[in-house]
Amino acid sequence: MTFTFYVGTNKGNWLWSRENRHPLFVSVRSLKNHKKLHRSKVNWCCDSGGFTELSLFGKWVTSPKEYVEHLHRFNQEIGLMDWASPQDSMCEPSMLQKTGKTVEQHQHLTCENYCELKQIAPELRIVPVLQGWLPEDYLVHKKMYESYGICLENEFTVGVGSVCRRSKVDGMKQVFVDLAKSGLKLHGFGLKQDGIKLFGKSLFSSDSMAWSFAGRVAGWKNKYLCGTEHPNAKSCGDCHDWAMQWADKVVATRAAL
Numbered sequence: 299m300t301f302t303f304y305v306g307t308n309k310g311n312w313l314w315s316r317e318n319r320h321p322l323f324v325s326v327r328s329l330k331n332h333k334k335l336h337r338s339k340v341n342w343c344c345d346s347g348g349f350t351e352l353s354l355f356g357k358w359v360t361s362p363k364e365y366v367e368h369l370h371r372f373n374q375e376i377g378l379m380d381w382a383s384p385q386d387s388m389c390e391p392s393m394l395q396k397t398g399k400t401v402e403q404h405q406h407l408t409c410e411n412y413c414e415l416k417q418i419a420p421e422l423r424i425v426p427v428l429q430g431w432l433p434e435d436y437l438v439h440k441k442m443y444e445s446y447g448i449c450l451e452n453e454f455t456v457g458v459g460s461v462c463r464r465s466k467v468d469g470m471k472q473v474f475v476d477l478a479k480s481g482l483k484l485h486g487f488g489l490k491q492d493g494i495k496l497f498g499k500s501l502f503s504s505d506s507m508a509w510s511f512a513g514r515v516a517g518w519k520n521k522y523l524c525g526t527e528h529p530n531a532k533s534c535g536d537c538h539d540w541a542m543q544w545a546d547k548v549v550a551t552r553a554a555l
Contacts, residue, residue, distance in 0.1 A: 299502060301552050304343055305545045306488075306507025309536065313338040313376060316538050320545040321380070323505035325350070330368050335375040343505065344372060344382040349393075356396045358385050362411060366419045373422070381454060383487075384412045386427040389435065389460040405429055405439045409446045425485070426450060427457035428477070433469035436477065451481040455502055462488025462506070467496060474500035491551050498552045509544035510535050 304323035313322060314336035321340055327347040329335065346365060351358060362385065369382050387397070387404035394400065399407075412426045426448060430436040436458065443450055450456050458477070461470060478484055478500035486497055486504035494504065516523050517533020524540035534540035 301498070301501060301549075302503040303545055303549050303552065304503065304505035305509070305541050306345075306505050307510075307541060308507070309538075311336075312538060313340060313342055319542050320549070323507070326365065326368050326372075326382075327351075329372060329376075335372070338376045338378040341378045341380050342376075343380050344369060345505075346383045346385045348383070348386055349388055352388065352393055352396055356398070358387075358411075360385070362414045362418055366415060366422065369419070369422050369424075379423075381423040381425045383457060384408065384415055384424055384427055386411065386429055386457075386459060389429045389431045390463055391431070393460075401429075401431055401435055405435070405442055408439075409443055409448070412448070413446055423454060425455050425457055426453055427459050427487075429459045431460060433473045436473050440477070440480075440482075453483075455483045455485045457485045457487055459487050461486060462490070462493065467493075471496050491548055494548060494551050495555070498555045501552075506548070507541075509541045512544070513537055513540050 303320060305320045306323040308325065308328045310324050310328040310332065312318065313324065318340040322342040323345060324342055325345040325347040327350060351360060365385055373379055386408040389401045389404050394404070408427060408429050412424070415424050426443060428436050428439045430439055440450060458474065474484060474497040483502035484500055486493060486501050488506050489497065489504040490506040490508040513523055513534030517535060522528060523534045524537050524543060526539070528537065
């Protein structure tokens with residue numbers, strides 16, 4: 299299986315202003331307020347910014363129509379967008395506390411939003427996402443999609459969410475194995491090297507911007523992880539060279555499996 303790793307960044311202009319060895323993963327929140335966009339030099343995916351939006355407001359305030367309008371603009375003005383995530387509802391306990399809803403309710407909201415987005419803009423490649431918290435939740439959610447008339451095996455890729463912020467991943471490896479064996483091309487949201495080691499053989503793609511946090515932490519110790527000191531920056535938290543070097547290591551980790 300060919301594996302693709304997308305480098306997460308909040309620097310939307312990297313799409314057109316930098317030479318990237320790896321495709322990028324950019325949030326709609328990093329692009330939507332640009333008055334002028336430019337043609338991308340690299341393939342990329344658009345994240346809906348769900349974790350930030352639900353964390354801030356406890357609900358989605360961007361309507362599906364508004365989101366689709368942004369995606370159409372990006373397709374026309376930037377191009378090379380592989381796919382976009384839906385406006386899904388994450389299932390971490392902290393997120394459930396924010397929304398006051400249950401895992402099952404979040405799963406239904408995720409299915410409903412995906413169906414609405416596809417109805418509004420069937421021409422856009424928006425991918426479904428499986429959400430849950432307990433390992434068995436993800437298999438329940440897969441069946442729930444079937445009740446909405448969605449056959450996930452026919453989708454270009456299927457995201458797996460609410461994984462990267464776990465302190466324990468007990469049981470999740472088998473979930474990835476079982477989902478991949480059922481014919482799903484899985485994308486692991488936010489999976490860095492440790493996640494790649496655990497789930498990599500079952501993944502079609504993944505993304506992460508953990509390089510940025512590592513760069514900031516090293517900066518507290520006056521270290522520049524890219525190997526070059528930046529006179530106008532205290533760390534490699536926004537360093538393009540370091541982001542690409544870090545991604546090289548992630549891809550090498552996957553290749554070694």
